[in-house]
Amino acid sequence: MATVNPLVAELDALRVELGVAEQIVAEVVGVDPLDVGWWATGLRTPSLREFVGYAALLGRRFTFANEHGQIEYVDQVPILGDDNPPERLRLVLERRRERREVSRRAVANAVGVSPPVFNRWATGERPVPLDGLVGWAAAVGWTAGLAEAPETEPDDERPAGPRQPRPERRRPPRVLPLVAQLEQIRHALRMSQVRVAEVTGVHKNTVGRWATGERTPSLENLLDLAHALACDIHIVPLADQPQLTPQAVLRQQILLQIDLARGNRDQRTGRRVHADGTGPHWQQAADAALEDEIVADQHEGATWAHRARTSLNDALRRDDPADLRAGILQAAATLVAWLEDLDARAAGEHGDQGDGDG
Structure with missing residues (x-):
């Protein structure tokens, strides 16, 4: 049986309490969303x-x-x-x-x-x-x-005294997607946060807090930050979006087919409200699915069936509504990727048959 590190368990309980989805953790930390779930079960350690x-x-x-x-x-x-x-x-x-x-x-x-x-x-x-x-x-x-984290910065290794009562919880930090993108550019340019602070006229700690979501930059701050990185922020009308790639077109077709199938289901059965039926009692199935996928990866290679089974069972083990929604979204993404692969293979077969037709 996998053992969960107590500190990881403490963070996972706090994440659920604050309503922070695993997807958000994954985006900020830079891992796959499934990894965050596996940390909580002890199958992997961060x-x-x-x-x-x-x-x-x-x-x-x-x-x-x-x-x-x-x-x-x-x-x-x-x-x-x-x-x-x-x-x-x-x-x-x-x-x-x-x-x-x-x-x-x-x-x-x-x-x-x-x-x-x-x-x-x-x-x-x-x-x-x-x-x-x-x-x-x-x-x-x-x-x-x-x-x-206190509001003021403590000195390195300074005795902080006994633990103080926790203050009232604040909104959990969330990194703006645009800030995250600019952070990636800053790293690519190897520009320090001190230099960005000098250009934007803010304290270096403020730049760091933008990156972690502890603070949200104003519009003026965003423009200064983009200028410091030699970037422009453009507002693109929806009607003038760039031409979609073939992969994006294929995905749109699949999503339209899913929407059609969803409408057909409602016509057949009507809109019904069901209990979720998910929770810790699915944990054993989730562990078994993951172990099967790992073994397959080590031998003949994992299949789409392995990937889908793992992601679906990972969603079924969750009972917190926000957490469950994030898990279902990941399972749905896996199934859409499988559909894309099936369609791409079918298109390839048809293309091979048509070669030489002129």
Whole structure:
């Protein structure tokens, strides 16, 4: 049975409570939406970078607390893709290990890895996995946890005192699609957030908060940001949209056929309201479908049937309405992709038959 990392479970429970869909997490962190669901079941574990980005999206920071429950380290504001939280956390733990005079071999034994592997973690030659970081912290007298991001920036490794009561929850951060696109351009141009802040006339932390969705830039900010990246923001009338690609035309045809089939169904059966019938009792089926897909990938290769079964069962295990909708959407996307492949193969066969006709 897969074991879920407690910190990942805490984030997943918070995500559901705040109503943040897995699709949003995936877009911000840069993973497949199915990965977010698999993190919650323990079938996969996020990398440390992915975990810190996930926490930042939900307004949480990585912390280390001592045996008295006092937080002795609060991570800086993680800026997705710009900063290096795994490296920063590694350095903090290595300094802690040296101060407490704990040998690397002792930490390796406590974590359950070989000394050479831990040496590579400690020197930065190999990335530290999330479970490894949690075990490393425990070996040097710390407990890894999560805390709400304060409004002010704490000093690095400054004692933060006992945990304070959580304030009233705010709207979860959401990154504007246009901001996310401009962030990608900024990375491609290798332009620092400090430079963007200078050009746009805002604080560098503000630029970072735009990227994580903690703040929403004004229209003037967006124009300045685009100008800093040598980009223009265009408003394109719907009637003047670019010519659709053949793939897009094929997809539109499929969606129209789905709409027709949906209308025919209503004519046959009428509009009916059903209970969802989904929830944790589908978890075993979801695990089995995923395992079958993984085994198939390792041997003859997964089929569309494997992909569809995995995505559908992943949706069926969910009971939160927003989460369930995101899962059904992913399953529907998989089925549409399957239809596209079938139609593309059929078009290819017809094309081969017509070759040479002039």
